[in-house]
Amino acid sequence: MDNKQAHGVHHEELSWAHPIPLIRHLHSVIRGSVKILAILMVAVILWGVVDVFYVIYLKLMTPPMFMLDVNDIFQAFGAFMVVLIAIEIFINIRLYLGTNEIPVKLVIATALMAIARKVIVMDLEKISSDYIFAIAAVVLALGVTFWLISREGITGQ
Numbered sequence: 001m002d003n004k005q006a007h008g009v010h011h012e013e014l015s016w017a018h019p020i021p022l023i024r025h026l027h028s029v030i031r032g033s034v035k036i037l038a039i040l041m042v043a044v045i046l047w048g049v050v051d052v053f054y055v056i057y058l059k060l061m062t063p064p065m066f067m068l069d070v071n072d073i074f075q076a077f078g079a080f081m082v083v084l085i086a087i088e089i090f091i092n093i094r095l096y097l098g099t100n101e102i103p104v105k106l107v108i109a110t111a112l113m114a115i116a117r118k119v120i121v122m123d124l125e126k127i128s129s130d131y132i133f134a135i136a137a138v139v140l141a142l143g144v145t146f147w148l149i150s151r152e153g154i155t156g157q
Contacts, residue, residue, distance in 0.1 A: 034097055041090040048083035055079045074121055081117035088113055108146045115139055 018024045059072040088110040095103040115138050
């Protein structure tokens, strides 16, 4: 038994060969739904790219023209990160459709990217210390999980 099998990262939840015809049909419906989600995620990514251009355009056209302050740059970074997170989610969907592996490492990496976006756009003057500690705990937990999965050689990619 290889390392991936030992850690249970293979899945057969939507088996093409399920013995009950109704369940096989329902699996087919779910696989079709996941394909629709993939198409919608591509639309969200394209919309997000347009939004990045729009955010940057608005910031550059607001007086003083062609000048960005730190808050404008952080807003642009936030818009970029949202698109990158959407791309990671699309990759998760694609891997889910194309393999019999659960992309555990990629899911954790996507969560890390999402929490990193939260940290990048965080307005430290408007949030409580409890919130900062909670975000730190999530980052630590995800970082340790990613490290452990990487150490074990579980790629899930």
